[in-house]
Amino acid sequence: MMQRVSTRWIALLVLVALILPNVITLAQDNVVTIEWWTVNSEEYSEEAQRGLAAQFEATHPNIRVNVTVLPESGFDERMTTTLGAGEGAPDVAFFWNTNWYPQALDLTPYIEADPDLGPETYFENFWLTRAVWQDKIVGLPLGVGANFVMYNKAVFDEAGVEYPTADWTTDDYLEMAAALADPDQRRWGGDRPRGPFRAIWRNYGAFPYSDDSTTVDGFLNSDASVAAYTWLWDLVASGATPTPADLEILGTEGTGPIDLFLAGRLAMATLNQGHMLNAIDAGVEFGIVPEPQVEGNERYVNAWSLTASIWSGTQHPDEAYEFLSYWVGPEGQRYLMENGNLFPSIPEVLAEYENAETDYAQAFFSVLEYRQVAEWTNAHPCNSTVLRAAVDAWDLINLGEIERDQVEATLDGLVEPSQAALDECVARLGG
Template sequence: MIGRWHVAIWIGVVALLVACVAPAPAPRVSEAAPEAEVVTIEWWTVSSEEYSEEAQRGLVAEFEKQHPNIKVNLTVLPESGFDEKMTTTLGAGEGAPDVAFFWNNNWFPEALDLTPYVEADPDFSADLYFPGFWNTRAVWRDKIVGLPLGVGANFVMYNKDIFDAAGAAYPTEDWTADDFIALAAQMTDPEQKRWGGDRPRGPYRAIWNNYGAFLYSDDSMTVDGYLNSPASVAAYTWLWDLVASGSTPTPADIEVLGTEGTGPVDLFLANRLVMATLNQGHMLNAVQADANFGIVPEPTGPGTERYVNAWSLTSSIWKGTEHPDEAWQFLKFWVGPEGQEYLMLNGNLFPSIPSLFEKHPDADKEYVQQFKKVLELKQVAEWRNAHPCDSTVLRAASDAWDLIMLGQIERDDVQATLESVLPAAQSALDECRSRLGG
């Protein structure tokens, strides 16, 4: 009886102790971290010989691998319709892409100011780029409105085989405008239907600037003393001498050749044009044709600086974007070192980032090295971008150019001819300045 009572008490005590012990916690199931929201940005672009649609889609795939929370909806527009669509959507203030080419300077007011992004990004710097392209295609009115994608420039290509056959020395980087005329005359052979050189495409480009000639005053107020300055007269007189040398195709020749689908690069590759002012696309044509050629900057004059007619495509973020941070991540990938290297290796892009030239497939070839040197020169676009009435005034003064190109005035009449177009040029400048708000 007593034993049973003790057993009962013992069982009760054990039960009470068990009841007082906290139950073991259930195994904890870890909660998955919330996935980052996927943001889609719109990118409008075009397809070209420099960057095909396939190459650009490959670039998007590379970007999305590194940024899984950002998707890029790529739209490839025909180049002929790109301007109209951008102008329409930017003007309406809606429907524009987050990221696109802003190659028209009139669109710059609609671009997002990237200055805060560039200044805050430790992995990005304006120093990455050729200074000339940064200054002309990224900076506008003290704001960074985009990044410069790729580069292009004019330079003189010369046929080494014909120079060798003539026993003539190749043109050098420091050659002059007078050297150009002398060499063009030496290389011309009417029996072979061969011209020694070509004519510039227009005034107040590299050669005019190399003479120290500019169209009007820096404050955009005065034409007199600029269009007819000693430097301008000297540059136009050089053109007169080139035309009179008989070493270049005439406008009539160019028109006939044009109807045959024959342009300057075709003449150059056919050994009918020994020196030609061409660009990087023509240079690649010559490389593909296995032509034996060299390149030099356009010839210098008596001016104190050396200029190049060069260009790049401004690539920007629309100021109306709802995803500026994500758009910046894509823009700096596309137009930064990674994207431009990708397009260089998977297309025909020459980058606006000088360090990438070391990675070009033909980095050790003369043409790549010489082209890079051309890109380091001061740009014609620096003056033109700061003086938007340039083209308006040039049209008003075009008679002087036309009369010389057609051989319709005497050499001694060059200055008087420039004087004669001053009133029309000044009126054009005044009208343009007023239209642009002074």
């Protein structure tokens, strides 16, 4: 009797052992795992991103997200090498280097078929600079960032200078900086730009070379460019701005002199939304205005966002899009705003920001509407090569080694090497 029972149990166990793996395999066949590589930052912590992945998995039981959080430098190297090798790249990741765009999946058919997500979902100019490349949709823009001028209200009040307004000009900047500077207190009026051909140069209407990437002469040394460099010369000569050595030592890792600003030693500084949060935390009374304009010209902003994309070699493009559109769509960006410091690239979601009604937030939001410096630089990959060849003008002015009336001649002298650099770059990139 006992032997018969044991035999039955053994037979049952064998049967279960044979069937169970198949059942598990069948169940696993319906679950797709996608690889997501990301980075840890002040805007979206590792914890928030893992939370976002878990929330996505809860609503999408057939998709599992394998999250890999990398340091920023490690992210660059791993993405470049895996994309170069053509294997092992993640299904979904930031494609923040334009060099990687050729390996991004064209999302056009997905966006066209998606009733909930499209160009109209996002800030138009961020879509233009971060999603579209050579008529392809290479990704979706996650978050927004921008440079603007922050002014310290206490310093302005002490100096008896009126606060700047959104319509201020580059001349106003020079006047205010001079009025606010106080050498006795080791206080500067305003900082100097961190490079040429950013927002202020664009506001002057200056570009380093022609739109068709053929000619430097008449652009690098145009009237507009000379005016922008001369404005820099005036600012440096005024003594109202920290020297490059001061900025290097007292600035914060190249992101902007926030420490000097918070300490009240710099009345106006070109900073970003992360610094805005620092100032709020520090309890500093501040205001925000766009970088100064040049009357009669179109106004620009130096702004950015991160392109989140799908690798063209993915085995699961549909599931990858499901996750991408969740992560960079309204739900994901809202989650990262509420659980981190992300400012969403979707106007409707950004409007839900907890301090959206404050003056500083409104000023920041208004800056996001301007035309972006990146629109031109993204479309002109030789920009940095030409600027490297033309860097002497920038250095000479910042070091105070040329006179005001030598600015134009200096730029004229840099046309030839810059043209050579442009020609070489254009040829290298295949025209």
